[in-house]
Amino acid sequence: MGRASPGYPVPVAPRSSLRPWALSLLSLGALVCGPVAAQGADLCAAASVLSPGTTAAAFDTNVCADTGAPATSTPLAIQPCSSIGADVWFQWTATRTGDARFAVCGANFDTKLGLWRGTQCGSLAPLACNDDACGLQSIIVYPVTLGQTYFVQLGFFTAQYPAGTNVWGAGTLTITELAPVPNDTCSSPTVIPAGTNAIPFDTVGATVSSFNGGGCPPPGGPDVFFEWTAPAAGDYAFRTCGSSGDTAIAVHRGVGCGAICEGTNDDACGLQSILQVLGVQAGDTFLVQVAGYAANDRPSGTLSIVPFTPPACAVSDDMYEDNDVCGQAIALGDGTYPGLICREGDNDFFSVVVAPGEDLVVAAYFIDSIADLDLYLWDASAGPAGCGSVIRGVGPNNGSLSAAVSFTNNEVVTYRNTSTSPETILIEVDYFSAGIQTCNTYDLTIVGNAALPIGAPFCSPLNNSSGGPSILWVTQPPLVGDVSLNMNVAPLPMNSTGFLLMSRAATPGMPINAGNLCLDVTMLLRFQQAPVNSGPAGYVGFPFPWQIAPAPIMAGETWHFQFWHRDTAGGAAVANFSRGLSLTFQ
Numbered sequence: 001m002g003r004a005s006p007g008y009p010v011p012v013a014p015r016s017s018l019r020p021w022a023l024s025l026l027s028l029g030a031l032v033c034g035p036v037a038a039q040g041a042d043l044c045a046a047a048s049v050l051s052p053g054t055t056a057a058a059f060d061t062n063v064c065a066d067t068g069a070p071a072t073s074t075p076l077a078i079q080p081c082s083s084i085g086a087d088v089w090f091q092w093t094a095t096r097t098g099d100a101r102f103a104v105c106g107a108n109f110d111t112k113l114g115l116w117r118g119t120q121c122g123s124l125a126p127l128a129c130n131d132d133a134c135g136l137q138s139i140i141v142y143p144v145t146l147g148q149t150y151f152v153q154l155g156f157f158t159a160q161y162p163a164g165t166n167v168w169g170a171g172t173l174t175i176t177e178l179a180p181v182p183n184d185t186c187s188s189p190t191v192i193p194a195g196t197n198a199i200p201f202d203t204v205g206a207t208v209s210s211f212n213g214g215g216c217p218p219p220g221g222p223d224v225f226f227e228w229t230a231p232a233a234g235d236y237a238f239r240t241c242g243s244s245g246d247t248a249i250a251v252h253r254g255v256g257c258g259a260i261c262e263g264t265n266d267d268a269c270g271l272q273s274i275l276q277v278l279g280v281q282a283g284d285t286f287l288v289q290v291a292g293y294a295a296n297d298r299p300s301g302t303l304s305i306v307p308f309t310p311p312a313c314a315v316s317d318d319m320y321e322d323n324d325v326c327g328q329a330i331a332l333g334d335g336t337y338p339g340l341i342c343r344e345g346d347n348d349f350f351s352v353v354v355a356p357g358e359d360l361v362v363a364a365y366f367i368d369s370i371a372d373l374d375l376y377l378w379d380a381s382a383g384p385a386g387c388g389s390v391i392r393g394v395g396p397n398n399g400s401l402s403a404a405v406s407f408t409n410n411e412v413v414t415y416r417n418t419s420t421s422p423e424t425i426l427i428e429v430d431y432f433s434a435g436i437q438t439c440n441t442y443d444l445t446i447v448g449n450a451a452l453p454i455g456a457p458f459c460s461p462l463n464n465s466s467g468g469p470s471i472l473w474v475t476q477p478p479l480v481g482d483v484s485l486n487m488n489v490a491p492l493p494m495n496s497t498g499f500l501l502m503s504r505a506a507t508p509g510m511p512i513n514a515g516n517l518c519l520d521v522t523m524l525l526r527f528q529q530a531p532v533n534s535g536p537a538g539y540v541g542f543p544f545p546w547q548i549a550p551a552p553i554m555a556g557e558t559w560h561f562q563f564w565h566r567d568t569a570g571g572a573a574v575a576n577f578s579r580g581l582s583l584t585f586q
Helices: 019-026
Strands: 055-060 085-093 098-103 111-117 125-130 139-144 149-156 170-177 198-202 223-229 234-239 247-253 260-265 274-280 285-292 300-307 335-343 348-354 359-365 371-379 402-404 411-416 423-434 439-447 456-458 471-473 486-490 497-503 506-512 515-519 540-543 558-569 572-577 580-584
Touching (some): 055 085, 111 139, 198 223, 247 274, 285 300, 359 423, 359 486, 471 580
Antiparallel strands (some): 098 139, 371 402, 497 558, 506 515, 558 572
C-alpha cells in the first residue's frame, strides 16, 4: 500500500454559515430527520426484502419498517468491520454474476455500509464494509453470484457515541448490477490508437484474471487490459497517477496472452502506479494490465504512457553537499527546501533547534519507486557515536528519537521537546534501497525550529492513535488569496479523514470525544470541503480552500484554525483535533 501525495486539490463546495454546525460537531456530525415512508428493518431477522437485480429503496433510520421506531445498534460482536450505529437491514438477491454496487450517496447523515452473504441471520458471512466513499456517505462494490442472497446493513458511522447523540437519518440505498467490461481478459485488450498517450480505464465490473505474463506476481484485484505499440525508440513510463483508488500495473512485452512480463508496480505516486520500461524499440508491442491492488479495490482513471527521463539526482548534486555525516549537519530554519538529493552511501544531515515544550515536524516528499528514503531524528548531544543509521543501524528501534521507515512515497517524523531547555536535533535523510535508480530527489519541510515560526501555535492537542498529537502548520506567510498557501497536518492515523475548522477566537480548550477543541464554538466555522484523507502516510497537505471559506478573510485579520479528524480508540470510531494555529493574514 502507498501513501497519498500532498497538495491535491480540494473540491469547491457552496459557502455555508457555521454557527448551527458547531452543535453538530459536538454530536459528531449527526443530523436529525423527520418521519418519512421508509424501508429498512431494525433487526436482521426482519430485513426488508428488496426486488432482485438493480433496484433502489428509500430508508429512514428514525422510522424502521418493522417497528415504526428509531433504529438501534446491532451488537458489536457480529459486525463485519468496526461498529455500525443505529442500523437497518435489507435482503437482496443477485440476478447475474459480476460486480454489484451498493451506495447511499446523498444520505443526510454520516453513514457506514456492511455487506453479508447468506440466508440466515445467525450464519451470515461478512464480505465488505465502507465508511466514507462519497463524502461522508458509503459505497461498496463487490462481486456477486447469480441467485445468491445478500444482506445489507446500513447506519451511523459508529455505534460508540455519547448518550443523547442524534444518529438517525434518511436517504436511498441504490443497488446496481454492473455490466461486464469488454477488455477484462488478456485475449481482448483495448488497442490504444496510434498517437494517443492517455486512455481512460475503469475496473468496476472487471474480474480478477490472475494473468502473470509468465512469471511476475499477478495483481490482486480486478484488472483490465490494453495493447500499445511504441511510436519511437526510447524509455517509457506507464502511469496511473491521479486515478481514483489503489492501483497496480503490469507491463508485458508481446501480444495477447502470450506476452512476457517486463515488470510490475503498486505504489509510486500515492496509491497509484508508475512502471518504467527501458530500451523500447519503435514498433515494439506491449500488453498493459491495470488492476486494483486487492480484490476489493476497483480503481478508475487514466492510463498514460509517456517518454521517461532519468531523475536529476543521477547527474547532479544539491547545494548542501557535503553534509554526509552527523558532524557535517547543515543548520536549517523552518520552511520547505525543494530538489534535494540523496544517493547510495551519501545520506544527508541537517540540524534544528527545538524550544522547550515545542513540537518538531519534518517531512520528506519523494517517489518511492525511484529509490526508498527514510527519515530519522537524532539527539545532537549524544555525539558522533550516537548518531546516524550507518553507525546505529536502520529501523525504528535503532535508538533514534523518531523514525519513519515505510516502503511508500514520503516520510514524516515528529518530536516534542519535553525538557526545560532548547534541544539541538539532527535530521537524517537515509537512502535505504534502490528502485529504478540508486538515488532520489526529495523536498524537505521543517516546522518547529526555534527560529521565528509562521503563525502562532495554541492549544494542547491529545495524542491520536499514531502515537503523537497532530500538528497543523504552514510554510509561508499567509497572504490573502494566495493559492500557493498550503495547510499541512501530521502525524495522523493512517487513512484518517478530516476537515478544517476556523474561528475568530481561540480558547484554552474543551475535551470533545478523544481530543481538545480550542476554538470558540459560538463563532466556529467549518470549511465545507470534501473530507481529506491521510492515506498510509498519516499526513494531509492541501491548498488553503479560499473558494469555500465560510467567512471573508481580510488583510490584517487574525483567524484561528484546527483540523478535525477521525480516529479509533479500543476498536471504536472517535474524533480528535490537531494543535491550533493562529494566522494573521497580510
